[in-house]
Amino acid sequence: MEQLHELLQQVIPDGERVLTEKADLASYSYDASFGVYMPEVVVQPLSTCEVAEILKLANKHKIPVYPRGQGTSLSGGPLPVRGGIVMDLSQWTSKLEIDTENMLAVVSPGVTAQAINNAALVHGLIYPPDPSSMNIATIGGNLAENSGGPKGLKYGVTKDYVIGLEVVTPEGEVIHTGGKTMKNVTGYDLTKLIVGSEGTLGIITEAILRLYPKPQATETLMALFDDIIDAGRAISNILSAGIIPAKLEIMDKASVEAVEAYRPTGLPTNIDALILIELDGHPEAIKDEIKRVNDVCLQEKARSVQIAKTAEEAAQLWLARKLVSPAIVRVKPTKISEDATVPRSKIPDMFQRLKEIKQKYNIDLVVFGHAGDGNLHPNIIADERDTEEMKRVEQAVEEIFQAAIELGGTLSGEHGIGTLKAPFMEMELGAVGVDMMKRIKQAWDPNDILNPGKIFPEPNQRFVLTND
Ligand SMILES: Cc1cc2nc3c(=O)[nH]c(=O)nc-3n(C[C@H](O)[C@H](O)[C@H](O)COP(=O)(O)OP(=O)(O)OC[C@H]3O[C@@H](n4cnc5c(N)ncnc54)[C@H](O)[C@@H]3O)c2cc1C
Incomplete structure (x- = not known):
């Protein structure tokens, strides 16, 4: 340990960016999911050269390196499950350049999407992933997680905006993938391979991101339903009517009630579900779309459809949606946040399966999320200290994954596999599919030093949320 510390100090002479105090290490031992794992040391590099030197050192001595941003992962992505070095990249925020001519942003790894969007807005542009x-x-x-948000429905997710990366390989080599051109088909698309690789193939040290013109106008609608299955049908039918809203989100009764109990925003609690819709584009086109969305919702038995009259009213509705996560943990302390995703046409079937699972296992299941792209967020709220309840939760989560895959969907639409979903990889990809991915990992990282213990299941690994 002491020797490792000394070697790291040679790379980062600034003593304050190599952390070994127990209290510091503890701060890096968890993320927003489950499990606590102490690293041996934390480093906070601020340049590509520092990252490369650290990886060369780690690769030579076969020490695991766990890249980390802000630790908000919901799947265990940055957890140092085999000890070693946590590489905290959140401090590295020095570059945020907006290239208005090419409608691009060039950024350091620690910058937030919010900061990128704010900087773009100054020039009448947006960075859509939200x-x-x-x-x-x-x-x-x-x-690394290929994250997405409500706007994914119309604008796509992070991978749709990255056209170039600077990456340090596990062996400490620096490569550049893609570039500033909109088109690039030279060789394999390594940019897209790195995006979503959950920090297992390389450390991203710089990214070139596309920006879009800010839409001329936006309007927000809220439709109320007495049955969530009808809401699911309305969502499918809005999309098949050829309308692509900027956002199309659902909140079930439990999430509405939780938000109203946490911070009242005036949402009606005597409903089974509501959908929030944001339309954007040319004002005349929006007028027509509002009428059509209204008709579809009423056809699918919506109790009513309301249009936000002011920007403040619209902001209030979207705030309510954002408050679901903090609100539901007031009900019970442990939140298991899933993001199983199904094809759009199967949204009503998935709601039906979730209803059945909720009853079968007698669990507190809250459903909200990006319904428009089939990326629901079934969240189970429980109490980690109640072992019997947690066993029921584990079984329910397994059945949610099964339901999603049986309906032609996927284990994860945006939260990634990390440690938590690794046991289910074969269920979706088959043995050969998983093996092809493992071979890619071996080719990039022959000593298995970068984020080891993630994505691929360990022998006999089971899905567990409890310790026994
Ligand atoms: C309240 C809440 C709401 C959320 N909402 C959403 C949502 O709407 N959509 C969504 O997609 N996710 C959501 N998430 C999940 C999470 O915020 C995202 O996965 C996010 O992208 C993680 O970023 P981070 O900086 O916290 O990375 P971390 O959690 O620190 O790390 C995530 C993964 O990225 C790797 N990594 C980090 N930086 C680098 C780098 N520079 N190079 C290589 N690998 C790296 C890590 O090793 C790890 O595997 C939410 C989480 C919370 C707690």
């Missing part, structure tokens, strides 16, 4: 954690999570974390 994970709910965008004001705290880093772009490095967003890229």
